Amino acid sequence: MIAFIIRRLFQSVLVLLAIALIAFALFNYVGDPVSNMAGQDATPQQREALRHELGLDHSFIVQFARFVGRAAHGDFGLSYQEARPVGQIIVEKAPATLELSLVAALMALILGVPMGVYTGLHRNSFLSQVMLTGSLIGISLPTFLIGILLILVFSVTLGWLPSYGRGPVVHIGWWTTGLLTLGGWRAIILPATTLALFQMTLVMRLVRSEMIEVLRTDYIKFARARGLSRRAINFGHALKNTLVPVITITGLQLGAIIAFAIITETVFQWPGMGLMFIQAVTFADIPVMAAYLVLVGCFFVVINLVVDLLYYVVDPRLRIERRHAANV
Amino acid sequence: MSELAARAPVAAWPHRYRLRRLLDSDLWWSFRKSPVTMVAAWVAAVIVIEAVMAPWAAPHNPYDLASLNLLDATNPPGWLHGGNWAYPLGTDNQGRDVLSAMLYGTRLSLIVGVSAVALAMVLGVALGLIAGWCGGFVDSVIMRVADVQLSFPAILIALLIDGVARSVLPHAMQGEIALYVLVAAIALSTWVHFARTVRGSTLVERNKEYVQAARVIGVRPSRIVIGHLLPNVIGPVLVITTISLATAILTEATLSFLGVGLPPTEPSLGTLIRVGNDYLMSGDWWIAIFPGAWLALLILSVNLLGDWLRDALNPRLR
Numbered sequence: 274m275i276a277f278i279i280r281r282l283f284q285s286v287l288v289l290l291a292i293a294l295i296a297f298a299l300f301n302y303v304g305d306p307v308s309n310m311a312g313q314d315a316t317p318q319q320r321e322a323l324r325h326e327l328g329l330d331h332s333f334i335v336q337f338a339r340f341v342g343r344a345a346h347g348d349f350g351l352s353y354q355e356a357r358p359v360g361q362i363i364v365e366k367a368p369a370t371l372e373l374s375l376v377a378a379l380m381a382l383i384l385g386v387p388m389g390v391y392t393g394l395h396r397n398s399f400l401s402q403v404m405l406t407g408s409l410i411g412i413s414l415p416t417f418l419i420g421i422l423l424i425l426v427f428s429v430t431l432g433w434l435p436s437y438g439r440g441p442v443v444h445i446g447w448w449t450t451g452l453l454t455l456g457g458w459r460a461i462i463l464p465a466t467t468l469a470l471f472q473m474t475l476v477m478r479l480v481r482s483e484m485i486e487v488l489r490t491d492y493i494k495f496a497r498a499r500g501l502s503r504r505a506i507n508f509g510h511a512l513k514n515t516l517v518p519v520i521t522i523t524g525l526q527l528g529a530i531i532a533f534a535i536i537t538e539t540v541f542q543w544p545g546m547g548l549m550f551i552q553a554v555t556f557a558d559i560p561v562m563a564a565y566l567v568l569v570g571c572f573f574v575v576i577n578l579v580v581d582l583l584y585y586v587v588d589p590r591l592r593i594e595r596r597h598a599a600n601v
Numbered sequence: 602m603s604e605l606a607a608r609a610p611v612a613a614w615p616h617r618y619r620l621r622r623l624l625d626s627d628l629w630w631s632f633r634k635s636p637v638t639m640v641a642a643w644v645a646a647v648i649v650i651e652a653v654m655a656p657w658a659a660p661h662n663p664y665d666l667a668s669l670n671l672l673d674a675t676n677p678p679g680w681l682h683g684g685n686w687a688y689p690l691g692t693d694n695q696g697r698d699v700l701s702a703m704l705y706g707t708r709l710s711l712i713v714g715v716s717a718v719a720l721a722m723v724l725g726v727a728l729g730l731i732a733g734w735c736g737g738f739v740d741s742v743i744m745r746v747a748d749v750q751l752s753f754p755a756i757l758i759a760l761l762i763d764g765v766a767r768s769v770l771p772h773a774m775q776g777e778i779a780l781y782v783l784v785a786a787i788a789l790s791t792w793v794h795f796a797r798t799v800r801g802s803t804l805v806e807r808n809k810e811y812v813q814a815a816r817v818i819g820v821r822p823s824r825i826v827i828g829h830l831l832p833n834v835i836g837p838v839l840v841i842t843t844i845s846l847a848t849a850i851l852t853e854a855t856l857s858f859l860g861v862g863l864p865p866t867e868p869s870l871g872t873l874i875r876v877g878n879d880y881l882m883s884g885d886w887w888i889a890i891f892p893g894a895w896l897a898l899l900i901l902s903v904n905l906l907g908d909w910l911r912d913a914l915n916p917r918l919r
Binding site: 284288291299350386409410413414415416417418421422423424425426428429436525528529535539540550551552554555557559562566569573574578 | 672745749752753754755757760761763764765767768816847854855858859860874878881882886889890893896897900901904
């Protein structure tokens with residue numbers, strides 16, 4: 274067990290270093306930072322001085338180590354586009370993305386799990402067929418198209434909900450939240466629905482197939498034979514045992530939500546990190562790109578690590594198999 | 602009988618029997634049995650043929666800037682008030698016929714999608730074969746890279762590759778090479794699925810007797826891998842190709858929608874939706890909605906075909 278954790282941690286560190294290396298290469302070798310920062314009419318001496326000041330005359334390894342050290346302190350240099358520290362921009366934009374992702378994830382779970390249970394229990398009912406067909410469309414429709422359709426229906430035609438922005442926000446320290454104002458809630462409904470729809474269909478299909486699988490097992494038959502109520506069997510025994518893969522997949526999907534937030538934020542002009550990243554890509558704002566890359570990379574590595582370890586804790590079979598394999 | 606025949610290697614049969622075999626096979630039977638699949642196949646065929654025939658099928662040439670007239674800009678579709686039947690699905694902000702732009706756009710989307718999947722397939726199959734055949738260090742390096750990449754969503758990888766390529770390449774060249782950058786970015790984000798599957802089957806096949814026999818009589822390793830192993834591991838690749846095609850078209854559309862794909866001068870379906878999105882608030886819905894519906898229809902039908910193929914080729918479900 275400990276050996277497994279150490280090996281897994283070691284792998285994560287390697288992956289993080291690889292991501293940092295890519296970000297560093299982007300930062301230092303794409304374009305010339307000196308000509309980006311020095312003016313057109315800087316003399317060669319001034320350029321050389323700037324080069325020295327930025328530490329660009331050191332060896333590759335020293336420069337890389339410095340980059341990692343600064344990144345660990347959240348220092349990614351100045352944005353080319355806004356001429357402000359990148360760390361500051363990210364701190365401003367992060368709450369918007371995190372709030373949107375959280376609301377979307379909760380929405381996907383709260384709606385997806387009951388729908389999955391229902392379609393798993395009543396496989397041939399009309400409502401199940403409707404939900405399954407709907408989920409197929411949900412998977413096939415591109416995220417941005419769902420967003421556009423929602424805007425067309427609820428903002429343009431009906432005029433019920435705003436189509437862009439976060440609405441009024443409340444400052445709590447450095448964190449800004451839209452969840453304490455009515456306007457903020459109105460603004461988050463459409464983007465969160467857009468982001469949640471794909472995850473919701475995924476959760477629903479997963480819960481459904483797991484339910485069908487579990488309901489076939491002997492212990493469910495035995496529970497029925499003992500005369501337990503349907504409710505106790507379906508929720509106490511069956512649903513509980515489907516939740517292991519659901520937790521894992523949902524955990525992994527948190528990463529996907531962050532990635533798809535890029536698309537949703539672009540459609541709804543939501544002022545978060547995804548929109549920031551897309552603007553950085555279009556303007557070739559490399560410090561922002563590098564910072565986003567490192568940040569999202571860390572996020573993914575941590576999620577994967579946690580999910581792997583959780584899996585190990587939750588499923589005792591894995592532990593036994595590994596011990597067995599080690600003995601042989 | 603037909604079941605045995607369907608499992609025999611294709612190359613062993615003389616050419617003229619192939620059509621007969623196809624019509625007798627399980628695959629064709631399960632195709633005929635599933636009405637949803639047949640409809641999906643028809644829809645996909647219509648969309649692809651329209652796209653290939655775009656220069657003849659489209660009423661206007663959307664690339665011919667001289668024919669555009671700003672007076673015709675944002676015309677509604679023909680059946681609505683103020684519409685003009687010369688532009689059946691209306692016109693966009695520059696007076697471009699939406700129907701024609703859509704057909705040409707589908708063409709570009711398909712070109713990008715098909716080339717990206719082909720590239721990903723070649724790359725993935727080659728790396729999978731190498732990993733499975735060589736084993737050891739080579740195998741673990743390739744598979745670790747694949748594992749890491751798989752833990753990130755494909756769209757993010759494609760976006761990053763595209764973004765890096767954009768900042769590396771000179772600004773003036775970007776319009777011309779956007780297509781190649783896009784193909785490479787999508788291919789590099791999807792090769793993993795091919796590599797993993799092929800590696801898995803290679804690990805099984807490499808210990809079988811025919812491979813050992815080939816080794817014993819002194820066939821060169823490169824010849825064993827390409828001539829003996831490849832035909833036997835290629836089956837599942839077909840299914841992944843179909844599903845990857847849907848994903849690739851979707852990724853292309855998403856990147857173009859985000860403004861980092863194909864430029865507005867040569868719009869793909871995603872670019873058209875992006876342009877239309879800006880006019881949504883002023884009520885000109887047709888610029889975004891028709892290309893969007895067309896895209897959704899294409900992806901849905903390719904996905905359905907992929908699902909069917911997966912079930913039909915899965916021996917456990919027979």
